[in-house]
Amino acid sequence: MTSLDSRERIDAYPTHHIAGYGVRAGHPLPFGATLVPGGINFSVYSDRATRMWLVLFEPGAREPLAELEFPPSFRIGSVYAMTVFGLEAESLEYGFRAEGPFAPERGDRFDVSKVLTDPYARMISGRDEWGTVPDRDRPCPYRSRLVLDDFDWGDDAPLRIPAEDLVVYELHVRGFTRHPSSGVSAPGTYAGLREKIPYLKDLGVNCVELMPVFEFDEHDNPRSHPVTGEPLLDYWGYNTIGFFSPKAGYAATGRFGMQADEFKTLVKELHAAGIEVILDVVFNHTAEGNERGPTISFRGLDNATYYMLTPAGDYYNFSGTGNTVNCNHPVVRDFVLGCLRHWVSQYHIDGFRFDLAAILDRAPDGTPLANPPLLEQLAHDPVLRHCKLIAEAWDAAGLYEVGTFPAYGRWAEWNGKYRDTVRRFLKSDAGTVAELATRLAGSPDLYTGRGATASVNFVTAHDGFTLHDLVAYNDKHNEANGEGNADGANDNNSWNGGAEGPTDDPEILRLRMRQMKNALAILLTSQGVPMLLAGDEIARTQLGNNNTYCQDNELSWLDWSLRDTHAELHRFARSLITFRRAHPALRSAAHSPDGISWHGVRAWEPDWSPESRLLALMRSTEGEQIYVAMNAHWEAHDLQLPRPESGTTWHLVADTAAASPYDFREPGDEAPLTVPDSYRIATRSTVILLARA
Incomplete structure (x- = not known):
């Protein structure tokens, strides 16, 4: 009798030949590209497309190697699925071409001339090195690739640090080590950040919150510096291109296609040091923008499914960036859930902070939902069961849900009311003491029944002034952003201590140092989860710019020489964290x-x-x-x-x-x-x- 292992697999042989390749009808799930016996299974969703092609490229080639149209029999429901044999996964790039109606008034924007990025691509080429100018004229400038699941995680496992014991440290992967003073071997990369793990451990933080690391195009910014004329970049990365793909430009090995392994190594070593990893994720909008934006992926595959559209077919803009993802559509819900499961299972991520998360509880017409299915599904998903879920509980269209965000017993929130109250108290505003008491006690007025750990307390974050600038500037100074100082928040609740910006006055400098210590002391003795902005412990400055989203330069990079210049503040912050860790009274999860x-x-x-x-x-x-x-x-x-x-x-x-x-x-x-x-x-x-x- 033939053993099961020795039997020939019938599904490992083609039934059709298309464009010179042996193929057969594929599996509709999982979506994306998946290795199967003898070949690669490609699956893509589109409800409104009338025809679909798989487009294959050799790495770096301008023109396609082949285009394979999906036969009608290869479509199951609204999913096109095909297994292609004889392909080398590591030397292959691919995309899709979709034909369908162009009728914006009905929500359709198909363009068969575009080769589209796979929404489920595990890796994307075209942005392999930071700062290289993309060739937007080549077919599919952001090409999809496969990632082999062969990383050795050893005994790595989720740390599951109780929320009340966390001290979160928000940082930008590139900016943390890009400055020449960082002294790392690969500045501005995952590998560079790995070399700073001893610093993080010595400081005492046990969780890093990484600003976006999903693939994006840093050249997605049309503005130039108003003085130098140099192009400004999308430095922060809140315009996602590939939700399943780590940013190649953040990898020292990105030009070799090794960004996935480099990022996994970073996570593994952070875990070994007792430090959790939370990712800042952006599901509220994409890099495709409004009707004047590029067609990259979602728009060309099924615009009406993936985006919130007005009755006239225009884009709702609750994100302030041109489009809004239709997160509570069943297909999009599955996409978000699949993405987060991917990062938890394949990259061992410990949690997520959701940008403009109030959008995630809007219905397709923008109406806030009383019981948003996406948020409930994420809260109860078995794979995400032990992940931290943190909401930025507002959006750009005025929906403010701090304290009322649908939590399902799982969600925490960036507590914007904590930030504002502490800032107003520090600058001696009248009428702040009563509310300050509530915030110090874990904001029971907002989180009754949820506990103090539902409140992520912060005084500063990437969006706004640094701690130094909070005590050194009365007003924002964003002229370098090329928007006439019109961008960025105006309600900063800051106080310069007597002089705007740099000063030699010793009294003002002493006051500013004391005010920075006051902010840290209040933050780290409050109930809730404290979050520090990287560099605040050494008085990093952005010279009054409170919106450095486009500044890939020393304005945003962490100058490590400040650790010596402001050793006094660094010691104070480090000691505070040690004190908090030593005293459970400061970390009570209950009100x-x-x-x-x-x-x-x-x-x-x-x-x-x-x-x-x-x-x-x-x-x-x-x-x-x-x-x-x-x-x-x-x-x-x-x-x-x-x-x-x-x-x-x-x-x-x-x-x-x-x-x-x-x-x-x-x-x-x-x-x-x-x-x-x-x-x-x-x-x-x-x-x-x-x-x-």
């Missing part, structure tokens, strides 16, 4: 009003009046008490302290007004107070005390 007491200048008497600019709180859990006082007043105050537990006295941990190194005491070296029941808090400063025997 526990019994564990927090509020105080003012006098113990147990907080001042909630609009004129108040001082707030203190004491966190008490079994075995530890921590007291934090925050003074945004321009006057010093003598604080009456609450009495700690019997047998303990207050010890000084941190005082942002003290000169370094006395601004933060190392663990075990906290200083007992000279007067046990009082402390003089300086103007615009923060004090942290710990009850010790």
